[in-house]
Amino acid sequence: MKKLPQTINLTLNVWRQKRDEKKGHFETVAARNISVHMSFIEMLDSVNEQLTLEGKDPIAFDNDCREGICGTCGAVVDGRAHGPQKATTLCQLHMRQFSDGDTIVVEPFRARAFKVVKDLVVDRSSLDKIMAAGGYISANTGGAPDGNAIPIAQEIAEKAMDAAACIGCGACVAACPSASAMLFVSGKVSQLALLPQGRPEATRRALNMVKTMDACGFGNCSNHRECENACPKELSIVNIARLNREYLKASFFSVET
């Protein structure tokens, strides 16, 4: 039989901030009788239920699918984006990873390009702006050839899928000492550069996405590899190498700049 459910008691040292222009601070909150089967998000639910009944303001945090795929949730837990478990979003981090009596420090994803909305909630709309600048293949609805018209080698398709697995959570940005969004940008650039359908726009895409990334206030890659370590979908920095190649090639040969 499975182990019987256990509960643990924890102390949260959690970031509270009304909105971006207000100063934030850490607050100590007790998390009692936490089942080890809870996800981190369910633990926060339980703490919030308690805070609410005590008449206090619950901790604001973003989450949606609770199954690690939508990329909505995220916080820095004990100094690590999405917490201590590798390849795991905050909503899939289970409390069995912690021990009774632990103190856990919980902060928002911090970056110049991510303004704090409230407590652990940040504004990541800059990632959408980067996508709007070129994260697509211009294929209007209706004109597509048969799906099998262009064969694509399985290894290439698999590599494209690896790069496409990004969930846009922003953990890479939070983990990076320069708050760079290179891993995020490189995922999309790689996916579309690897596929023959994406080649016609490869030059324009690499230049415009990087330009927009810079304009949004993200830093540059400094080869710390923190991003790939924090990425819940384990996107490899090989993608950044590919982005650099695409970008350099575009800078040298583009007729558009």
Place this chain on the structure above:
Amino acid sequence: MQLDAHIPAGPLTEKWDRHRFELKLVNPANKRKFNIIVVGTGLAGASASASLAELGYYVKTFCIQDSPRRAHSIAAQGGINAAKNYTNEGDSIWRLFYDTVKGGDFRAREANVYRLAQLSNNIIDQCTAQGVPFARDYGGLLANRSFGGAQVARTFYARGQTGQQLLLGAYSALMRQVGAGMVTLFPRREMMDLVVANGQARGIIVRNLISGELESYAADAVVLCTGGYGNVYYLSTNAESSNVGAGFRAYRKGAMFANPCFTQIHPTCIPHTGEHQSKLTLMSESLRNDGRVWVPHHPGDIREPQDIPEKDRDYYLEEKYPSFGNLVPRDVASRAAKAQCDAGKGVGLTRCAVYLDFADAIERDGKETITKKYGNLFDMYELITDDSPYQKPMMIYPASHYTMGGLWVDYNLMSTIPGLFVLGEANFSDHGANRLGASALMQGLADGYFIIPYTIGGYFAETTLPAVNTDHNAFKEAYQLSTDGIAKLMSINGKRTADNFARQLGRIMWDYCGMSRNEQGLNKALTLIQDLRAEFWENVWVPGIDKDYNKSLEKAGRLADSLEFAEIMIHDALNRSESCGGHFREESQTEEGEAKRDDDNYSHVSVWEYDGIDKKPKLHKESLVFENVELSQRSYK
């Protein structure tokens, strides 16, 4: 009121072509004169926004999440069907159409389903062109697998993340139009009301989820792509913010609601572990291709699975349904699991689970092959349960997953309010009483990419739209109503949180309007819901202020809608005393305990019209006419 589905005349195979020809066109230069509001950015909303903008319409797109890429279509795992017949197994548009009508237990419109099957092929082409990284064979061609209830391999997939990849494709197309200035994006907005002016849908009131302010937006048509209502059960595979609010508020404004009792309880979800549980995670149905479902033969056998010898195992699906085995449709598989657990043969902590065992598949195909097919699903399972499916059978149990019911729409996907179109899971149109696996993605994208671009043009070309802006009285009234609703919630100052109420409502719905329903239970549920609603309006506690990021207020508002909507589901379930698809009325079953339809009395869509607060809604019926398929009792034996 007579419901007219506007199904085109002529043979089934020619209806859509003929309709496209007959629909009036809007001159390309005139398209820019029209503004369209799209609510929701899942597969339907994102594909509709992108396609409409590509045509030259100005689109305002709203989503509840912080980015359109996060809509819950992203969580779909298994795949998307198409009638390509790349596998040479004899698949065809007709076969996909037939399977879908039959899978839906003959409670869907033939014409709609046939069109869906036709468009399925265009979807695969479109998505491939966008760079969706579908799985491929060594020769570089697209790979297929077979999926729940289908006897041909017609499902296209991108690992276990097909929904994510299709959504990112549609999102990319949408963001391209944002970049081009054709779509204006409004994230973190929740629709509070639909604005109907001169009898036409002309705008919406939304709440800005960061500032808490209400905002009004006007347009020439409104397209709702706001998903289903599975979260009425509280525990479901839906995302936290998935809710019935937008659809329900449109219903209150006159859009009729069809077949609300048709809900899908998905058989393969990770069982719950306790009161703290906030959602149930789906394990893709594709797992049933290789996993074998079993429980111990003897009730109360609490041995570890590896200690239970073959002779003491009951592979109940394979035994009962020899031709489909573990691949029976979702409703059948779910009820069978419930029956085993009700008989005391359930496994796991709560005894509310059955095994899904991969030992044979691993032995047959090798671990590497199984990892390639299901690796990410196995990892996900282990992350959540701390058990490895490579070593120990998975445990699964049914959970609320999808809702076939939705706002009633005609063949043009227009609701009973002119100018209000409803796409994707939010409408009722294509899945009848049960949806087949890998068909939700297909429908969302068919609606958004390939249907609405034509039908909305037909509407504009034939409709006089008087000038209406947000100063119109209809906007002011809707704005005031929303303001009052929020003020009321903030003023109750009771003792229970919205989550606490939501859990209780979910339990009522699960117990009495879940996998198995009967008249007595449904009547009881009706009373329980009414009591709970009365208590909610006296005893809910919403902390904080309304003009702020306030999740508690969001949840309370959505629950208020669910508490009303749940009652419509019950009315519908009570009214439909036959069993069909996911709707199993205990009073109507065959001797073997299978769902028994009553085609003489229930071969229709039940369409409910709002009739005022605390009043039972009015029932209308749209007859279903089957000219091309013969109604048969579904049999998966």
